[in-house]
Amino acid sequence: xxxxxxxxxxxxxxxxxxxxxxxxxxxxxxxxxxxxxxxxxxxxxxxxxxxxxxxxxxxxxxxxxxxxxxxxxxxxxxxxxxxxxxxxxxxxxxxxxxxxxxxxxxxxxxxxxxxxxxxxxxxxxxxxxxxxxxxxxxxxxxxxx
Amino acid sequence: xxxxxxxxxxxxxxxxxxxxxxxxxxxxxxxxxxxxxxxxxxxxxxxxxxxxxxxxxxxxxxxxxxxxxxxxxxxxxxxxxxxxxxxxxxxxxxxxxxxxxxxxxxxxxxxxxxxxxxxxxxxxxxxxxxxxxxxxxxxxxxxxxxxxxxxxxxxxxxxxxxxxxxxxxxxxxxxxxxxxxxxxxxxxxxxxxxxxxxxxxxxxxxxxxxxxxxxxxxxxxxxxxxxxxxxxxxxxxxxxxxxxxxxxxxxxxxxxxxxxxxxxx
Numbered sequence: 001x002x003x004x005x006x007x008x009x010x011x012x013x014x015x016x017x018x019x020x021x022x023x024x025x026x027x028x029x030x031x032x033x034x035x036x037x038x039x040x041x042x043x044x045x046x047x048x049x050x051x052x053x054x055x056x057x058x059x060x061x062x063x064x065x066x067x068x069x070x071x072x073x074x075x076x077x078x079x080x081x082x083x084x085x086x087x088x089x090x091x092x093x094x095x096x097x098x099x100x101x102x103x104x105x106x107x108x109x110x111x112x113x114x115x116x117x118x119x120x121x122x123x124x125x126x127x128x129x130x131x132x133x134x135x136x137x138x139x140x141x142x143x144x145x
Numbered sequence: 146x147x148x149x150x151x152x153x154x155x156x157x158x159x160x161x162x163x164x165x166x167x168x169x170x171x172x173x174x175x176x177x178x179x180x181x182x183x184x185x186x187x188x189x190x191x192x193x194x195x196x197x198x199x200x201x202x203x204x205x206x207x208x209x210x211x212x213x214x215x216x217x218x219x220x221x222x223x224x225x226x227x228x229x230x231x232x233x234x235x236x237x238x239x240x241x242x243x244x245x246x247x248x249x250x251x252x253x254x255x256x257x258x259x260x261x262x263x264x265x266x267x268x269x270x271x272x273x274x275x276x277x278x279x280x281x282x283x284x285x286x287x288x289x290x291x292x293x294x295x296x297x298x299x300x301x302x303x304x305x306x307x308x309x310x311x312x313x314x315x316x317x318x319x320x321x322x323x324x325x326x327x328x329x330x331x332x333x334x335x336x337x338x339x340x341x342x343x344x345x346x347x348x349x350x351x352x353x354x355x356x357x358x359x360x361x362x363x364x365x366x367x368x369x370x371x372x373x374x375x376x377x378x379x380x381x382x383x384x385x386x387x388x389x390x391x392x393x394x395x396x397x398x399x400x401x402x403x404x405x406x407x408x409x410x
Contacts, residue, residue, distance in 0.1 A: 071156075071296065075160065093178050094173065095168060095170065095171050095172040096174050097169050098172035098176065099164055099167035099168040099170070099172060099176075100164055100166075100167075100174070101165045102167050102172075103160065103164040103167055106163060106165070107160060131148065131152060131156070132152035132153055132155070132156045134151060135148055135149040136149050136153070137154075138149075139146065139149060
């Protein structure tokens with residue numbers, strides 16, 4: 001699922017720190033914005049926009065963090081509004097709903113662990129590419145040189 | 146590029162696969178999620194009815210009972226509703242009110258009958274309440290207002306008598322959500338037209354009482370708890386437009402007059 005790859009150049013100390021922060025950003029936002037799935041996306045997005053003109057390594061990791069948050073947004077929002085409709089409308093708790101919530105928790109947890117791991121590795125200047133998101137980022141984020 | 150798309154599809158499939166696999170387990174049973182059963186509803190119906198039975202006087206007059214029964218039976222018959230399900234009770238009270246309790250208990254106050262100018266008005270209100278019963282609004286409201294756990298504890302005898310009394314009072318003196326009220330109104334018009342009863346007097350009844358709203362509203366429970374009577378009257382009229390025009394009274398005029406006379410005493 002997670003591959004350690006060699007980046008096109010050796011990132012500097014400052015780059016590694018900023019890249020690592022992009023993942024930490026989404027982690028902190030998860031704690032703050034747990035009930036509202038949009039908060040962590042906004043946090044990562046702001047960080048992404050702030051570092052758009054940064055070096056390739058930083059941009060690359062900001063993009064990966066943003067993309068992973070984006071897909072979680074869809075999954076989490078659906079679960080969020082489903083829960084709201086159960087609380088406020090005539091919807092009732094079904095096995096289908098509980099199964100969805102469990103699936104959401106599993107995926108969020110996986111993402112959470114992957115994020116922590118990646119944050120630690122990028123801090124050390126190690127380039128980590130995720131399954132799917134890594135190759136997607138490679139398509140979006142190109143080296144300027 | 147191709148690799149990314151395939152990986153993306155696999156990721157999406159993985160999520161839905163996980164969800165699908167998890168739905169194979171009956172989580173509702175695993176987590177013992179409480180759900181309303183027929184038994185709960187039956188018991189609640191009895192409990193709430195007991196409250197009213199103890200505090201109010203039920204009319205035992207055969208003419209009154211039979212007349213209202215004729216109306217309810219005809220409505221049920223023409224709308225394919227199980228007559229056994231609706232348990233009608235007429236209470237001697239001046240309030241202009243009618244309401245539904247769980248398990249098909251339908252309570253009509255004599256004040257409502259006395260203040261109806263004609264039988265169509267009364268039939269309209271009865272249809273509205275039957276619609277609440279048929280659409281399962283009563284249990285929905287109870288679950289929403291006081292919660293399932295409290296309801297279930299009531300039926301098992303753990304709920305205090307005071308809670309039951311308060312809840313029964315709430316059911317008799319508060320309306321449902323706007324959307325539920327509208328749904329019941331529209332359904333009531335359907336019931337009325339199926340039974341060949343003119344729905345217009347039902348709308349007029351709302352109009353008439355909404356005008357009185359500023360005066361002494363002491364007895365106008367049914368109207369004061371049902372907001373926007375004018376608006377309701379309008380959409381009832383709108384909805385009943387173009388429906389059949391050949392109407393037939395359920396009770397003879399003589400019976401209707403006798404019914405009112407009997408209740409006045």
